Amino acid sequence: MRLCFLVEEHYRHDGMPVEVIRQLESWGHQVDVVRPGGSLLRMSEAVRAGSHDAWVLKTVSGGPGLPLLEAAAAVGLTTVNDVRSIRGVRDKALASAIGRSRGLPVPMTYAAARPELLIEIPESEFPLVVKPADGSSGRAVHLVRSPERLAAMLPVLAGEGMLIAQPYVPNSGIDLKVYCVGGELYATERRSPLHPDQGAHERHVPLPAEVAAIVDQVGAVYGLDLYGVDVLLGPDGPVVVDVNDFPSFRQVPDAAAKVARAVLELARTGSAVAAAAFVSGVTGVSGGGRIPERSFGGGVPAAGAQPVPSSAAVEGR
Template sequence: MRVCLLTDKPDHPLLAATAALLAGAGHRVTFLDPDAGPGDPWERIAPDGRGPAEVYLLKAHTPAALALARRLEAHGARVVNSAAATELCQDRGRLAEVADAAALPMPRTRTLAALSDALPGAGRPEHRYPIMVKSRHSRRADLVARADGPDALRELAAAWPDEPVVLQDFVPNSGWDHKLWVISGEVFTAVRPTPVGALPRGAHDAPLVRDLPSAWTGTALRAGEVFGLDVYGVDLLDREGGPVVVDVNAFPGIRGPQGAPAALAALALRRP
């Protein structure tokens, strides 16, 4: 089979290991960065209008990558994850709306056209602090911060005044995120420090990853169904003994879990 990985990081450990497994089994593997080089990336992979690969793994999430993925899909190519699912996960406002409609547990989320609209006196009710402030459109170096009061919110607005944002209720937590990565229904787990906020006093080492309750793995698998994803990550926090989803990423940078490259290779080879 011919497999193409759409990415700007061909040396990423997961992608490199997956490519090695596929190539070792006799499959043809190519890499393409949709944002590299001049001109239309379509001309570099599909001069005959069909494309050289039977399946495309969409790791890149840039506008050029999404446009290319949509074009490939229009010509009948299999793209994992789909362009529509990938684009949905980049819009935290839409993500929250879809999750709410599907009764997937997420913090209460409000979407604003600009962060400056969140300031006291901007015609909106006062917020319950602390709150999480995130760029509406997920991307590298986007805004993810905790505001503990009006002064902190003003500081963020001064730096990001026109940034479209979502405001989420803060979920009190231990300082550790449970990361669940899913590849074609197979769940891999890890813990990482939360991206904002201090770790609990005296905490130095991550808690051991053990078998999670079925509610946690069930929530992660349900997220894939809701958002139409085959390769994705779900960040969960414990809220009153139950899991709450604080982030969903299409095709994240999975690092560490044994078996992940083999699972991704098997997904690439799976017939629709």
């Protein structure tokens, strides 16, 4: 297969996707790497129909890669993930609206084009978590404990563009990060960016069944195949606080090979998850197809899940 990876400068030396690209090339596939933030692009030439079997995006939210991926999709090229699904989670205000409307446990979310508008949020909602609507990798995430503190922070927030604010969910200071790759779910825990003094180290942990069901639903709602979900275990149960397309997959065993196999499978077949999601609700159309079930818990199949293709079945394509 011939694949195109759009890799932002921020990730050009990162293990994900560099190790995935190396794995694909070791299997004999051709991988072209385009750096949308560091190259002058001839757009019509870059997205020639039929020139690649699939395009894969690994860029920061708000970076220049997504429009190029959308251009590729517009001429009929396969993208990993589906480009509509990526847009649906990269805008965190949009992601919140979609998630809450589809029954996901997502906090109430306020959006403001200017930080001073956040002052209108009732005092009863504090403390707040305030972050950019196009943020990623924990950038510019603030725990704001009072309206007075918010007023003092307005100059800091002024350069962040569209902002979102959510009521803080009391928690232990440990985030649960769940990754979906190749139809399997893997859970890790890590220190929360809101609690930098917490002494936790990132490590693989068992995946509670309740969280697995929610993360599986996240994929179905947004139409994602490769994704990560940040979950807080709050006093009222698990809460989804962030969704990322093509995350780091840290602590996932044999992550590069697993992601590479998933990319090849999606390049070959397209995304049944995305197709079902955009029929059954993300587009606002009622009805819809069946969402494929996944496996979870470090490779233990969920009831009724389809088997993940073996490396021998996928690598040679």
